[in-house]
Amino acid sequence: MSSGPSARQHFRSAALVYGVVSAFTMGASRIYALFSQGVSSEAMTYMFLYPLLGGTLPALLCWALADRGGGVPRSRAADNLWNAGIAALTVASFLQGVFEIAGTASGYTLVIRLMGAGLAVAAVVVGAAGVIKRR
Amino acid sequence: MSFLKKPYRFAVVYSIFLTCISAYVLLDAFVIPKAAVPVATAAYQQVGQVAAVVEPAAGGEPVLTDSSYRDENIQITIEKGRAFESVYYVADIRLSSADYLKTALAKNTYGRNITETTSEMAAAHNAVLAVNGDYYGFRNTGFVLRNGVLYRAAGKGQSGEALLIDAAGNFSIADETTLSEKDLAGMQQVLSFGPGLVMNGESTVTGGGNARSQDAQSNPRTAIGQISELHYVVVVVDGRTAASRGVTLKQLAELMIQYNCKIAYNLDGGGSSAMVFNGKVINHPTDGRNDGERRVSDIVYIGHE
Numbered sequence: 233m234s235s236g237p238s239a240r241q242h243f244r245s246a247a248l249v250y251g252v253v254s255a256f257t258m259g260a261s262r263i264y265a266l267f268s269q270g271v272s273s274e275a276m277t278y279m280f281l282y283p284l285l286g287g288t289l290p291a292l293l294c295w296a297l298a299d300r301g302g303g304v305p306r307s308r309a310a311d312n313l314w315n316a317g318i319a320a321l322t323v324a325s326f327l328q329g330v331f332e333i334a335g336t337a338s339g340y341t342l343v344i345r346l347m348g349a350g351l352a353v354a355a356v357v358v359g360a361a362g363v364i365k366r367r
Numbered sequence: 368m369s370f371l372k373k374p375y376r377f378a379v380v381y382s383i384f385l386t387c388i389s390a391y392v393l394l395d396a397f398v399i400p401k402a403a404v405p406v407a408t409a410a411y412q413q414v415g416q417v418a419a420v421v422e423p424a425a426g427g428e429p430v431l432t433d434s435s436y437r438d439e440n441i442q443i444t445i446e447k448g449r450a451f452e453s454v455y456y457v458a459d460i461r462l463s464s465a466d467y468l469k470t471a472l473a474k475n476t477y478g479r480n481i482t483e484t485t486s487e488m489a490a491a492h493n494a495v496l497a498v499n500g501d502y503y504g505f506r507n508t509g510f511v512l513r514n515g516v517l518y519r520a521a522g523k524g525q526s527g528e529a530l531l532i533d534a535a536g537n538f539s540i541a542d543e544t545t546l547s548e549k550d551l552a553g554m555q556q557v558l559s560f561g562p563g564l565v566m567n568g569e570s571t572v573t574g575g576g577n578a579r580s581q582d583a584q585s586n587p588r589t590a591i592g593q594i595s596e597l598h599y600v601v602v603v604v605d606g607r608t609a610a611s612r613g614v615t616l617k618q619l620a621e622l623m624i625q626y627n628c629k630i631a632y633n634l635d636g637g638g639s640s641a642m643v644f645n646g647k648v649i650n651h652p653t654d655g656r657n658d659g660e661r662r663v664s665d666i667v668y669i670g671h672e
Contacts, residue, residue, distance in 0.1 A: 267656075270581060270584035270586075271581045271584070312377045312378075312381075315378070316377075316381050319381070319382075319385060320385065323385055323388075323389055326389075327389060327392055327393070330393070331396060334396075334397075334505070335505060335506070335581075336396060336397075336505045336506050336507075337506060337507055337508070338392055338395065338396045338507075339507070340388075340391075340392040340395065341392070344388065344392070
């Protein structure tokens with residue numbers, strides 16, 4: 233658990249990495265659309281929202297708040313869980329898009345989505361527990 | 368756990384894990400063959416022959432040309448046409464009995480990712496004429512009843528129409544969201560792709576609103592329709608080439624009406640669309656990138672076996 237200048241730097245890096253991932257997923261969905269014979273999938277089109285809303289924006293927010301008050305607490309465990317959750321949700325959205333465009337379905341996408349949501353919830357719990365413990 | 372505490376190690380391990388999971392999910396959906404057992408066997412038996420309506424060929428031997436076939440029970444005429452900037456093939460089929468309108472599964476096995484080309488299945492069953500079916504094995508839902516055997520009794524959840532063919536060979540189209548197993552009594556075939564194209568001689572394809580995005584695209588298409596008792600039309604439209612653009616579902620419905628169909632249904636299309644007559648693929652199957660037949664789950668065919 234840490235805050236301060238190193239945390240500020242961390243959040244800036246995280247925002248940058250998530251920004252690159254958002255741009256990559258947006259580009260990937262556009263390229264996939266070129267080969268999908270006019271068939272579209274909302275899951276594929278909007279998969280970039282997971283890294284953007286779940287990564288870039290929170291990281292930017294934390295970066296902006298890093299110098300205020302007691303700073304923004306962070307822990308490696310919570311970070312890892314959150315990143316893993318966002319990655320799983322993004323991958324699930326991509327796979328869902330692939331299946332929708334192909335005209336088929338797989339129950340595993342729901343499993344991966346639930347796994348991603350579970351990891352994100354676990355990250356919040358671990359992070360909150362760290363804050364409480366710190367106080 | 369101390370291994371994962373080092374920078375980036377968790378990310379690397381998790382990335383490998385997620386990649387493996389994704390690869391498995393994709394292989395499971397598209398590659399790994401999985402045979403399954405029917406829901407019910409021999410539950411929907413045919414109810415006997417209908418009187419012959421086809422004039423016997425001279426001497427009882429089949430009369431075969433490049434574009435026609437005739438024996439005492441089956442009469443088929445193939446016509447090649449052009450409409451909507453597309454090349455299409457129409458098979459006009461007259462039968463003496465619904466027994467000659469059949470379906471077949473790839474490798475005679477029901478399951479997912481079990482596939483053969485339309486021509487391979489046609490050859491295995493000595494089909495006079497065959498077209499691709501509904502590619503049921505690509506999906507987990509949709510009723511599958513073939514030659515009287517119910518393989519899958521799971522309708523499409525949100526929307527979908529099924530083609531029902533009864534023992535007398537008559538077509539009907541049913542809403543799969545409300546279709547149940549008991550509605551299938553007396554049915555010989557159920558195909559689940561759709562949507563229905565023509566009902567009572569009029570198009571049932573709407574231009575906007577409920578049309579799925581791919582329905583409004585010009586694509587290769589396969590459709591089957593009924594003109595009257597034991598009189599059918601099968602259409603395959605080439606597409607995704609410079610020579611043939613392909614058609615929308617609305618255009619396909621217009622084509623089926625032009626050939627006097629009272630009821631018509633859309634089968635799997637795109638790269639799956641293939642018509643085999645007397646052992647030869649007569650259309651130009653392509654998925655837009657690669658030419659040639661796609662391996663599919665099933666066919667609809669006319670034949671004696």
